[in-house]
Amino acid sequence: MSLTGISANRLELLQIAEAVAREKSIDKEVVIAAIEEAIQKGAKARYGAEHDIRVHIDQKSGETTITRVITVVPDNAVYENEEGVSEDPVGIRRLSDALRDDPSAEVGKTYEEVLPPFEFGRVQTQMARQVVTGKVREAEREHQYEEFKDRVGEVINGVVKRVEYGNTVVDLGRGEGIMRRDQSIPRENFNLGDRIRCYIYDVRRETKGPQILLSRAHGGFMAKLFAQEVPEVYDGVIEIRAVARDPGSRAKMAVISNDSSIDPVGACVGMRGSRVQAVVAELQGEKIDIIQWSGDEATFIVNALAPAEVSKVVMDEEDERVEVVVPDEQLSLAIGRRGQNVRLASQLTGWQIDIMTESQESERRQREFTERTALFQEALDVDEVIAQLLVTEGFATVEDVAYVENAEVAAIEGFDEDTAEEIQARARDFLEREAAELDSKRREAGVEDALLEIEGVTLPIAVALGQGDVKSVEDLAGMVPDDLRGYFETKGGERVREPGILESFNLDPAAAEALIMRARVAMGWIEAPPEPEVEAQIEAELSEEDIVFGQAPGRSN
Numbered sequence: 001m002s003l004t005g006i007s008a009n010r011l012e013l014l015q016i017a018e019a020v021a022r023e024k025s026i027d028k029e030v031v032i033a034a035i036e037e038a039i040q041k042g043a044k045a046r047y048g049a050e051h052d053i054r055v056h057i058d059q060k061s062g063e064t065t066i067t068r069v070i071t072v073v074p075d076n077a078v079y080e081n082e083e084g085v086s087e088d089p090v091g092i093r094r095l096s097d098a099l100r101d102d103p104s105a106e107v108g109k110t111y112e113e114v115l116p117p118f119e120f121g122r123v124q125t126q127m128a129r130q131v132v133t134g135k136v137r138e139a140e141r142e143h144q145y146e147e148f149k150d151r152v153g154e155v156i157n158g159v160v161k162r163v164e165y166g167n168t169v170v171d172l173g174r175g176e177g178i179m180r181r182d183q184s185i186p187r188e189n190f191n192l193g194d195r196i197r198c199y200i201y202d203v204r205r206e207t208k209g210p211q212i213l214l215s216r217a218h219g220g221f222m223a224k225l226f227a228q229e230v231p232e233v234y235d236g237v238i239e240i241r242a243v244a245r246d247p248g249s250r251a252k253m254a255v256i257s258n259d260s261s262i263d264p265v266g267a268c269v270g271m272r273g274s275r276v277q278a279v280v281a282e283l284q285g286e287k288i289d290i291i292q293w294s295g296d297e298a299t300f301i302v303n304a305l306a307p308a309e310v311s312k313v314v315m316d317e318e319d320e321r322v323e324v325v326v327p328d329e330q331l332s333l334a335i336g337r338r339g340q341n342v343r344l345a346s347q348l349t350g351w352q353i354d355i356m357t358e359s360q361e362s363e364r365r366q367r368e369f370t371e372r373t374a375l376f377q378e379a380l381d382v383d384e385v386i387a388q389l390l391v392t393e394g395f396a397t398v399e400d401v402a403y404v405e406n407a408e409v410a411a412i413e414g415f416d417e418d419t420a421e422e423i424q425a426r427a428r429d430f431l432e433r434e435a436a437e438l439d440s441k442r443r444e445a446g447v448e449d450a451l452l453e454i455e456g457v458t459l460p461i462a463v464a465l466g467q468g469d470v471k472s473v474e475d476l477a478g479m480v481p482d483d484l485r486g487y488f489e490t491k492g493g494e495r496v497r498e499p500g501i502l503e504s505f506n507l508d509p510a511a512a513e514a515l516i517m518r519a520r521v522a523m524g525w526i527e528a529p530p531e532p533e534v535e536a537q538i539e540a541e542l543s544e545e546d547i548v549f550g551q552a553p554g555r556s557n
Contacts, residue, residue, distance in 0.1 A: 018031075029059070030136070030139040031132075031136060031139075032057050032059060034132045034136055034139075035057060035132055036055040036056065036057055037055075037132075038132050039055045039057075039064065039066070040053055040054065040055045043055065043066050043115065047068070047115060048090065050089060050090040050091065051068050051090055051091055052068065052069040052070075052071070052091040053066065053067070053068055053069075053115070054066075054067050054068075054069055054112075055067075064117070065114065066114070066115040066116075066117065067112040067113060067114055067115065068091075068112070068113045068115055069091065069110050069111070069112055069113075070091055070092065070093050070110065070111045070112075070113070071091065071092055071093070071108070071109075071110050072092075072093055072094075072095055072098045072105055072106065072107055072108060072109045072110070072111075073092045073093070073094060073095065073107060074094075074095055074107050075094050075095050075096050077092075077094075079092075093111070095107055141209040141210055144174060144175040144209070144210045144212075145203065145205050145210035147174060147175070148172075148175060148200065148203045148210065148212050149203045149210075151200050151203070152200050152201065152202060152203055153199075153200065153201075153220060153224075154199075154200050154224070155197055155198070155199055155200075155221065155224040155225065155228070156172060156177075156197070156198055156199075156200055156214075157195065157196070157197055158170035158171055158172045158173070158177060158195070158196055158198060158214075159171045159193060159194070159195055159196070160190045160191065160192055160193060160194040160195075160196055161176065161192070162192065163190060163191075163192075165181070166180075166181035166184075167179065167180050167181055168184065168190055168196075168214075170196060170198060170214060172212065175210065175212055176212065177198065177200070177212035177213070177214040178211065178212070178213060178214065179198055179213075179214040179215060179216065180213070182217070183201075183213070183214065183215035183216065183217050183218065184215075184216055184217060184247075185216050185217055185247045185248040185283065185284050185286070186247060186248045186249075187248060187284070188216070188248065188284055196216075197216075197282065198214035198215060198216055198221070199214065199215045199216065199218050199220050199221035199224060200212060200213070200214060201213055201214070201215045201218050201220065216247070216283075217245065217247035217248075218245075219243030219244065219245050219251075220243070222243055222245060222251060222253065222279065222283065222288070223240045223243050223253070225278075225279045225282055225283075226240060226253070226268060226275075226279055227240075229270075229275045229278050229279055230267060230268050230270070230275055232257075232262060232264075232267045233255075233267075233268070236258070237257065237258055237259050237262060238255055238256070238257050238258070238262065238264045238267055238268065239255065239256050239257075239258065239293075240253060240254070240255055241254045241255065241256055241293040242254040242293065242348050242349075243348070244344040244345075244347035244348040245286070245344075246340055246343075246344060247283075247286065248283070248284055248285075248286055249286060249287070249340065250286065250287045250288075250289070250336075250340055250341075250344065251283075251286055251287070251288045251289070251344070252288075252289045252291060252304060252344045252345065252347075252348045253268075253288060253289070253290050253291070254291050254292070254293035254300070254303075254304070254348055255268055255290060255291070255292065255293060256292070256293040256294075264290075264292065264293075265290050265291070265292055268290050269290060276288055276290065289306060289307075289344075291303045291304060291306055291348075297315065297322075297349070297351070298313045298315060298322075300349055301313060301322055301324065301345065301349050301351060301353065302324075304344075304345035304348045304349050305324065305326075305334055305341065305342070305345045305353075307333060308326055308330045308333040308334035308341065309326065309327060309330050310324055310325070310326055310334075311325045311326055311327060311358055312324075312325040312361075313325075315351075318508045319352070319508070320350065320351050320352060321351065321352040321353075321354065322351045322352070322353055322354070323354045323356060324353055324354065324355055324356065325356050325357070325358055325361050326355060326356075326357060326358070327357070327358055328357045328358060328359050331355065331357050334355050335355055342355055369388075369391055372387075372390075372391045372395075372396060373387040373388050373391050374387075375387075375397075375398070376390050376391065376395075376398070376401070379398045379426075379427065379430040380398070380401070380423055380426045380427055380430065381426060382423065382426075386423075389412055389413070389414065389415075390412070390423075393412050398427050398430055398431060399427075399431065401423060401424060401427040402424055402427035402428045402430075402431055406420050406421060406424065407420075409423060409424060435459055438459040438460060438462075438463055439459055441463045441466075442459060442462045442463050442466055445463060445466025445467060445471070446466060446471045447462050447463070447465060447466040447470075447471050447472075448471060448472045448473070450472070450473050450522075451465065451470075451471070451472060451473055451476065453522070454473060454476065454515070454518050454519055454522060455518055456511070456514065456515045456518065457476075457515070460505075461502060461505060464501060464502055464504070464505070465501060465502070467501075468501030468502075470501060473519050473522050473523055474519075474523055476515070476516060476519040477516065477519035477520045477522070477523045477525060479501075479516050479519075480516070481507075481509055481512035481513055481516065482500065483500060483501060484500045484501055484502045484507060484512045484515070484516075485500045485502065485503070485507055485509065485512050486498055486499045486500035486503045487500070
């Protein structure tokens with residue numbers, strides 16, 4: 001676009017504005033406003049930058065009006081120049097002076113003086129061109145952002161414009177998108193002019209223009225491709241609940257049907273695999289496992305590990321870990337090449353999955369049986385047979401034996417009430433001796449008695465706290481859960497586990513938070529909430545202190 005000056009034909013000025021607006025897909029008013037600003041800058045350069053000059057272009061006639069505005073100010077208004085000397089700036093008029101010529105004058109009233117048109121010089125023309133070009137480009141970027149910001153999650157067609165350092169720039173018609181190297185499918189190469197389908201996963205407003213971020217490796221891309229190939233997915237009869245991908249190699253997709261008469265897996269596979277093969281072809285041969293989603297976590301995890309067969313699932317809901325037992329011959333299939341199968345299953349389900357063979361589980365159970373038997377033999381001073389009977393009946397610790405009902409121990413085959421009483425008495429004696437030893441260690445470590453009064457602080461925990469240099473209620477109150485539970489840090493590019501003071505006790509985040517909050521209540525730092533509102537108060541205090549328990553600043557858990 002060129003701008004030669006305001007002496008240009010008035011209709012020609014409107015035609016230029018319309019052409020630019022049409023070419024850049026922006027409003028004509030935006031272009032006119034940019035021209036007005038360009039003329040205003042030129043007028044200020046001509047008449048003086050200190051003047052309040054305004055420009056208006058009539059959008060029907062194209063007539064340009066340049067005015068200088070003078071504003072009425074109070075008589076006592078004080079103005080200083082750059083040297084600090086009192087001086088009235090150009091563009092104002094004192095109220096008393098204004099009243100001599102205009103009895104209706106008041107503070108804030110403005111007077112406009114029409115200035116004569118002028119020819120743009122070479123420098124002014126260049127400046128005007130830069131102003132208009134900048135404003136039009138800014139409007140174009142804003143239009144692009146507004147157009148694409150609501151299209152996140154869509155699959156879009158484009159043409160490869162250029163490839164730079166592995167990043168692919170795609171012409172989307174009314175904008176440009178970029179597909180970074182990590183968002184493309186490995187070993188997939190594009191040439192200038194190639195047509196390409198991508199997934200818009202983010203649109204960001206940046207100073208250099210909107211960044212439309214594209215991907216062919218995103219799980220949403222595969223889900224959208226199935227929506228295009230499978231009418232039931234498009235109509236919402238079949239839902240894609242989760243997708244996990246190793247781009248270009250393998251993927252897992254969990255589906256569920258809202259209509260009991262429709263098999264979601266079969267519908268996505270299609271007749272002789274026609275539907276899934278269309279998606280596989282677009283994803284450069286990526287193998288896709290389509291599995292049935294289930295609301296039962298254990299069932300879903302078993303399905304996610306397909307094609308491996310699972311014998312048993314043991315879930316730890318607090319840590320979101322699951323131990324999966326598979327037949328010995330199924331181990332390699334369950335893990336997959338380079339751990340791919342179990343990794344994708346973990347991503348799909350959101351659970352940390354530990355794979356174990358049946359023989360490994362048997363060995364572990366035997367080891368635990370042996371360890372518990374030895375513990376009971378030593379602690380209760382009984383022979384191996386009695387110790388094994390206790391373990392077989394499900395007793396895992398000396399506390400289990402000491403504090404259950406006498407009838408439960410007496411009910412063991414070969415036991416009677418007298419035997420049960422003797423065994424329980426020995427268990428309690430052992431625990432008392434152990435408690436005395438621990439209390440002695442606690443005192444040697446310098447742990448205050450008051451710390452034991454905090455609910456949840458047992459003698460073993462008190463000893464561990466003392467070894468971690470936490471010796472008073474105040475020391476505990478100043479902790480964060482990461483200090484107790486441990487956390488991960490990145491050192492030298494590697495994720496390293498930093499152990500917590502109470503690492504061996506396997507405290508969950510809520511227990512660690514509660515322990516610290518009770519110490520703070522004891523210190524008087526916060527008020528003790530009523531019993532029914534303990535958890536809510538803990539959350540409120542955390543919010544007020546801006547502490548994220550389980551993830552201290554600069555740490556990740």
